Every structure is written in structure tokens, then in C-alpha cells.
Amino acid sequence: MSNETYSSSTRIFKDLLDEIGKVVVGQHEAVEQMMIAILCNSHALVESNPGLAKTLTISTISKALDLKFNRIQCTPDLMPSDITGTYIIEDVGGKKQYRFEPGPVFANIVLADEINRASPKTQSAMLEAMQEKQVTVGNKTYLLDKPFFILATQNPIEMEGTYPLPEAQLDRFLLKILMDYPTFEDENEIVNRYTKNITPAVRSVVSKAEVLELQKLTRDVPIAEDIKIRAIKIVEATRAKNDNIEYGASPRASIGIILAGKARALMKGRNYVSKEDIDAMAYPVLRHRVILTFEAERKGMTTDQVIADILKNVK
Amino acid sequence: MEDFLYKLQKIRDGFFSRKRLTFFLDLIAIFSIFYAIFIIVNLEYLLSKSSIPSSIPINFIPPAVAIIIALITSTLLHNRDTKINVIRLIENKYPELKERLSTAYDNRDESNIIVDSLKTFVSESMTSVSPSMLLSKGIIISKIMITVIFLAGMAYISLNPQGIQISQSTLDNVTKNITGQDQNNTGLIDITGRPEDVINVAAKGSGDIFGKPKIASIEGKNIDLTLYPGDNTGTIVKDYTPTSNQFIKSAAFPVDVMGSNVSDGGYSMLMTKTETEKQLINKYAVERSKI
Numbered sequence: 344m345s346n347e348t349y350s351s352s353t354r355i356f357k358d359l360l361d362e363i364g365k366v367v368v369g370q371h372e373a374v375e376q377m378m379i380a381i382l383c384n385s386h387a388l389v390e391s392n393p394g395l396a397k398t399l400t401i402s403t404i405s406k407a408l409d410l411k412f413n414r415i416q417c418t419p420d421l422m423p424s425d426i427t428g429t430y431i432i433e434d435v436g437g438k439k440q441y442r443f444e445p446g447p448v449f450a451n452i453v454l455a456d457e458i459n460r461a462s463p464k465t466q467s468a469m470l471e472a473m474q475e476k477q478v479t480v481g482n483k484t485y486l487l488d489k490p491f492f493i494l495a496t497q498n499p500i501e502m503e504g505t506y507p508l509p510e511a512q513l514d515r516f517l518l519k520i521l522m523d524y525p526t527f528e529d530e531n532e533i534v535n536r537y538t539k540n541i542t543p544a545v546r547s548v549v550s551k552a553e554v555l556e557l558q559k560l561t562r563d564v565p566i567a568e569d570i571k572i573r574a575i576k577i578v579e580a581t582r583a584k585n586d587n588i589e590y591g592a593s594p595r596a597s598i599g600i601i602l603a604g605k606a607r608a609l610m611k612g613r614n615y616v617s618k619e620d621i622d623a624m625a626y627p628v629l630r631h632r633v634i635l636t637f638e639a640e641r642k643g644m645t646t647d648q649v650i651a652d653i654l655k656n657v658k
Numbered sequence: 659m660e661d662f663l664y665k666l667q668k669i670r671d672g673f674f675s676r677k678r679l680t681f682f683l684d685l686i687a688i689f690s691i692f693y694a695i696f697i698i699v700n701l702e703y704l705l706s707k708s709s710i711p712s713s714i715p716i717n718f719i720p721p722a723v724a725i726i727i728a729l730i731t732s733t734l735l736h737n738r739d740t741k742i743n744v745i746r747l748i749e750n751k752y753p754e755l756k757e758r759l760s761t762a763y764d765n766r767d768e769s770n771i772i773v774d775s776l777k778t779f780v781s782e783s784m785t786s787v788s789p790s791m792l793l794s795k796g797i798i799i800s801k802i803m804i805t806v807i808f809l810a811g812m813a814y815i816s817l818n819p820q821g822i823q824i825s826q827s828t829l830d831n832v833t834k835n836i837t838g839q840d841q842n843n844t845g846l847i848d849i850t851g852r853p854e855d856v857i858n859v860a861a862k863g864s865g866d867i868f869g870k871p872k873i874a875s876i877e878g879k880n881i882d883l884t885l886y887p888g889d890n891t892g893t894i895v896k897d898y899t900p901t902s903n904q905f906i907k908s909a910a911f912p913v914d915v916m917g918s919n920v921s922d923g924g925y926s927m928l929m930t931k932t933e934t935e936k937q938l939i940n941k942y943a944v945e946r947s948k949i
Contacts, residue, residue, distance in 0.1 A: 349771050563772045565765040567757060614776040615761040 348556040353612040355557070358548040359407050365543045366403045367396055368536065369529035375610065376520045376627050377404055377494065381452075381554070382561045382606035383517055385599075386473050386493040388458075388508075388631060391522035393498060400522075401454050401494045408554055409547035410451035410490065415469075417461035419504065423468035427478045428485075443480060448472050451490055451551070458495035459505040469493070470512050490554050510590070510634065517599050518624075519631035557609070564605035566616040573657060574600040574621045580653045581629060587639035587649045592632035599628040622654050660766060662781035666759075670744045672789030676798060681736045683801045689728035690808035694815045696720035700824050707833070747792045748784075755783050881938050 348355075356378075363374055373389070377400065380387035389397050398414065405412035415426060428446035432439050447453060448469065455461075455469060472478050473493050478485045495516065497508075513519075525533060536543060549557075575597050582591030604620035611620075630646045639649065696702075701720045710716060745763055749756045762780040765773050815822055928939065 346771055349775075560772065563770040565761050565768060565773045565776060567761040568764045569760065570757070609772075614772045614779070615758055617757050 348553055349560055352557065352560065352609060355549055355553065356610050356612070362407045362545050362548050363400070363403050366545055367400045368533045369525045370396065370400060370522060373520050373522045374400060374404070375607075376518050377401065378610060379603050379606040379624070380494075380518050380520075381408070381490065381492050382558055382609065383599075383602045384490060384492075384558045385517035385602075386495070386515065387518040387520050387627075388513070388516040389494060389496045389520045389522060390499050391496070392500065392524070395522045395524065397494075397496050397522060398454055398456065401452060403545050405452040406545045407547060408452075408549050409551055410554065411488070412452045412454070413447040413450035414454040414456060415447050416456045417458050417465070419460060419462055419506075421461045421465045423465050424480075426465060426469055427472065427480055430481065443483070443485070445485070446478075448478060449485075449487060451488055451492065453491075453493045455493055455495040457498055457505075459497050459507055461506065463506050463509075466506065466508060466512065469495075470515055474515055490551070490558060510632075513631045514593055514595055516631060517603060518627035520627055521630075561602070561606045561609050564608050564614065564616060566601060566605065570604075570616055570618055570621055571601060573618065574604065574625075576657045577621070577625050577653055578629070580657055581633050581650075585649075587636055587644060587652075588633055589636045590634040592629050596628055596632050600624050603628055625654055626650055660777055660781070662759075662762060662777055662784055663766060665781065665784040665787070666745070666748075666763070669748065669784070669787055669789050669792070673742075673744055673747070673792050674739075676789060676793045677736070677739045677742075680793070680798065680801055681732055681739070683798075683805045684735055685728050685732040687801075687805040687808045688731045689724050690805070690812035692724040692727050693721055694808075694812040696724060697812075697815050697819055698822055698824060700826065700829055703826050703829060744792070748787055751791050752783065752787060755780060755787075758783075879938065881935055881942075 359378070360371075360374065367374060377387055377389075381404070391397055402412055402414075415421070424446065426446045426448050428444050428449065430441040431444045433442045458466060458469070461469070472487065476487045476489075476491050478487065524530075578592050578594070578597045578600065580591075581588055581596075585591075600621055601616070603624035604616045607620040607624055608614075608616045613620075626647055629650050633646050633649060635644060635646060635649065697720070701723075702716055705716045705719055710719075745760050749759055758776060758780050762773075762777050765776075928936065931939065
């Protein structure tokens with residue numbers, strides 16, 4: 344099975360991107376990074392302004408991957424049980440008994456829209472599910488289906504009435520993906536596609552089993568020692584004395600960069616991790632793990648600029 | 659052993675054997691240069707003048723020193739040869755192997771479908787890799803040519819040193835200039851006069867009896883006026899004042915050269931002269947005393 348999946352992986356990714364491209368115009372980098380997060384069996388946080396097709400992108404990916412998709416719209420009154428599920432009393436043959444009703448987290452791909460609007464208690468419940476890939480209700484633990492991927496979104500504007508995710512919880516997201524406004528040409532294409540009666544349809548190109556195989560294959564991609572060392576040095580540099588960085592990234596970031604590099608290599612049809620993969624993945628892996636100093640923020644610097652400086656200086 | 663590792667080992671062996679060859683070529687070239695320099699500066703002669711024990715054969719020293727210098731220089735030049743990363747060299751020369759070879763090498767003990775496919779690709783690509791591409795034939799040939807030229811130059815100089823080699827007399831002069839002393843200088847000076855033209859000297863009234871010994875032409879006859887000081891008895895002139903050149907005439911010391919503070923050695927030398935010469939010297943001294 345592995346052999347077949349590996350030999351057809353190039354075709355699988357091409358078909359997948361083509362299929363997603365039928366619905367999602369542009370946003371190639373964001374789509375690629377979402378796929379990488381899925382291949383790494385991890386989760387991603389998307390930050391973008393409203394109306395940039397976050398939900399459309401992730402639902403399209405789930406359709407193309409033939410995976411169960413659920414969406415949770417986070418609000419301040421959202422309770423943990425609204426996510427994890429709860430016991431309900433039902434009548435079976437004249438006898439009343441409890442039955443567990445799974446929440447929306449019981450899916451393969453979950454979109455937690457505007458996660459920072461949920462209360463910390465609810466955020467914790469979701470993040471526990473992300474980490475443990477299981478849900479405990481009462482005294483019973485329910486395993487989540489595999490693959491399990493949460494794509495949480497945040498709105499960079501309208502911060503009023505939100506509960507920003509603590510750094511420790513942000514660290515659990517492998518990638519922070521930025522979605523920007525489309526180019527003029529892309530926007531023109533979006534308008535053309537979505538102002539007609541025909542809605543683009545997506546067909547499933549990969550089975551769930553193949554997704555699991557691809558996740559396994561991702562970890563098999565070999566990496567050279569010097570490239571691995573470079574990834575660690577990049578993360579280490581965020582912790583070194585730097586006027587622009589208040590707090591650096593944890594070793595989880597080193598694992599993240601290498602793993603994401605492996606997934607990117609597999610997606611690009613390479614059987615080895617290149618320096619280019621590490622450099623490309625350093626941005627989404629580190630951007631939510633590096634906290635800038637007040638001085639850097641005052642100067643209008645972004646985490647991506649600081650990461651670019653680090654990449655330039657690390658040999 | 660993996661096929662690509664076997665190929666890599668072969669390439670590595672080939673590369674380092676070429677590196678060893680360049681080491682020996684550099685060694686020979688540097689030896690030739692230094693040995694030729696030693697011949698030109700006549701190091702053998704200089705060493706013979708130094709206080710090297712006679713038990714050491716001097717003619718072996720220049721080539722031995724040249725070999726030592728060549729060995730040290732070549733070793734320094736090729737010091738980092740063993741640290742050369744052949745994998746990195748191959749990757750730079752063969753872009754299709756870039757990052758692949760090092761990844762395959764670092765994961766040589768791993769085995770899975772992706773690593774195996776990488777190893778297979780690397781192994782196939784390495785068929786075209788040759789050590790001559792890592793250290794080009796051009797470099798080796800130019801090194802051989804340079805070495806041959808230096809070697810021939812050294813052979814020519816050692817066989818025909820005339821005209822190229824610095825003469826012994828030049829070396830002596832150089833030595834004298836460097837040390838500030840004549841090789842035969844005992845540190846004493848003669849106090850004999852140098853009246854090359856005694857009449858003119860007398861007329862000018864500026865002559866003296868100090869200076870290098872010369873032949874005095876007195877009454878048409880050349881007289882060697884050299885007065886050699888005796889062993890450890892020479893007079894060292896420290897505070898010379900011309901007014902002290904006065905002969906003191908007395909019964910014990912008649913007016914003669916003896917009266918001019920001639921050393922014992924100088925006096926005994928005077929005594930070896932013939933009577934005619936003595937008279938002429940005496941006459942000269944008398945004339946000098948009148949100045």
C-alpha cells in the first residue's frame with residue numbers, strides 16, 4: 344500500500360491541488376500549508392480578514408480528501424459540551440438511558456471559526472482534543488477519528504470581546520497561515536466563477552486511507568544532518584539575544600519546521616528535504632511562536648521580517 | 659554495503675590519491691626553489707665560515723634544510739586536505755546530486771520506500787561521477803609542468819653555478835658589512851704613516867703617520883713602511899690628538915721611528931730592515947718631525 348501511495352503521491356497532490364483550484368482561486372500558499380498541516384497530522388491557525396474564503400478552502404479540501412467536515416462558529420457563550428458532545432437521555436424499550444451524542448469535534452476536519460471569540464474554557468476543551476486526539480466526557484474517553492485536523496481561524500481586526508489564545512495554546516498549532524487579499528486577476532476570476540448559476544463542484548481524489556498513508560510517508564522523508572542542524576539553529580536563534588524578540592520559540596518549533604519541511608518535500612515530489620523546504624516552512628511555523636519586543640512593534644516590524652533576518656544570518 | 663556507498667568510497671579514494679600526488683608535486687617544487695636559492699647564495703661556503711662542528715658534512719646541510727622547508731610548507735599547504743568534504747565537492751560539481759547525496763549518506767542506515775528510492779537515484783547518478791572532475795586533470799598537469807620547470811632550473815643551477823652563484827669575495831664583503839668588521843681585523847690599527855708623497859705632505863703640513871701602511875717613495879726608492887704590531891701589543895688609538903705627534907730626542911731614544919710610539923712588534927719589524935732602509939725610514943721620520 345505504501346509503495347503504491349508513494350509512487351502515486353505526485354499525481355495525488357497534483358490532482359488534489361487541481362481539484363481545490365476549481366473552487367478556490369489563488370491562495371496557493373495557504374492551500375499548500377493547510378495540506379502540509381494535514382500531512383503532519385497536526386493543526387493550523389489561519390489569520391485573515393473576513394471574506395477571504397477560509398471556510399470555503401477548508402471545506403473544499405475536506406471534500407477533495409473525502410473526509411468528514413464540521414464547522415464550529417465560536418462565540419463567547421459556546422460551551423465545551425457544544426464542541427465535545429454530551430449525554431442525552433433517551434427512551435429505549437420503555438427504559439430511559441444515557442446516550443452519548445458526539446459534538447462537532449467528532450469529524451476528520453474541523454473548522455473552528457473565530458476561535459478567539461470562544462471563552463477560555465471552551466478553547467481549552469478544543470485544544471485538549473487537538474493535543475490528545477480524544478475527548479473525555481464524564482468518566483468516559485472517546486477517541487477521535489483519524490485523521491483529525493483542526494483549522495482554527497482568527498480575525499486580526501475587531502479584537503473587542505475576544506479571548507486571545509495564550510502562547511502555550513498557540514504553540515499547539517503547527518502552522519499559522521496568513522491569507523491575504525487576492526490579486527486583481529484572481530479577484531476577477533472569483534467574480535466570474537461565483538456570479539453564474541453553475542457552482543463549481545469538487546470530486547474526491549484521495550481516500551481517507553490514502554491520507555493516513557501519506558501522513559505515514561511524510562515522516563519517512565529523509566533529511567540531511569546539516570539541513571536538520573540549520574532548522575534547529577533557526578529556532579535557537581529566536582531564543583538568542585535579539586533586540587526585536589521578547590520570547591523565542593520552543594523545541595516544538597524545531598520539530599514543526601522539520602516535519603513541515605518533510606511534508607513540503609513530499610508534496611513537491613522530492614524524496615529528500617531541501618534547505619528551501621526548511622526556509623519556506625520557518626515562516627508559518629515560527630510566526631505565532633515568536634513574540635516581538637515593544638520596540639520592534641513600535642518600529643512597525645512584523646514577525647515575518649524578524650524571521651527573514653534570522654534566515655539570512657543562520658549559516 | 660550500499661551500492662552508492664561503494665561508489666562514493668571509490669571516488670573518495672581516487673580523489674585523495676590525486677591530492678597526495680599534488681602534495682608530492684608541491685614538495686618537489688618547493689624543494690627545488692629553496693635548494694636553488696641555497697646554491698645561488700652559496701650557503702655551503704657561508705656554513706663553512708661558521709662555527710659548525712667539522713663532524714657535520716656541510717655539503718649535506720643545504721639539501722637537508724631545503725627538504726625540511728619543503729616538507730613544512732607542503733604540509734601547511736595541504737593541511738586541510740584530509741578535512742575536505744568529498745560529498746560536498748561532488749554535490750557542487752553535479753547539481754543533480756545536490757542535497758540528495760548528503761541526505762542519502764546521512765540516512766545510509768535507514769530503510770524505507772522513500773530513502774530506498776533516494777539511494778537508488780543517487781547510486782545511478784554517481785555512475786557519471788569521476789574523481790578527475792573533482793580535482794581536474796588541468797590542475798594536476800599544470801602542477802607537474804611547474805614542478806618539472808623548477809626541478810630543471812634547480813638542476814641547471816646546481817650543475818652550472820658559475821655566473822649565478824654569489825662569489826665568495828662578495829659574500830666576505832657582505833659579511834664584513836653586516837658584522838662591521840673585517841674578517842682579518844684584530845681590532846688594532848697601524849700607526850705607521852702613509853707618506854705617499856712626502857714632499858707634498860710636508861709642504862701642506864697636513865700629513866700624519868697614522869693610516870694604512872703604504873710604500874714611501876723617498877729619493878726615488880720605494881720603501882715599504884708597513885709596521886706590524888706584535889701580538890697583543892698593538893696600540894689602540896682612542897684619544898688621538900695631532901699635537902701628540904712630537905718626537906722627543908734624547909740620548910736613549912735618538913730621533914728615529916722608535917720615538918713615534920711604535921709598538922714593540924713594530925720596532926722589531928723595523929729592526930729586520932736593511933741598513934739602507936733603516937736610514938731612509940729614519941730620514942723620513944726626521945723630516946716628519948720637522949712638520
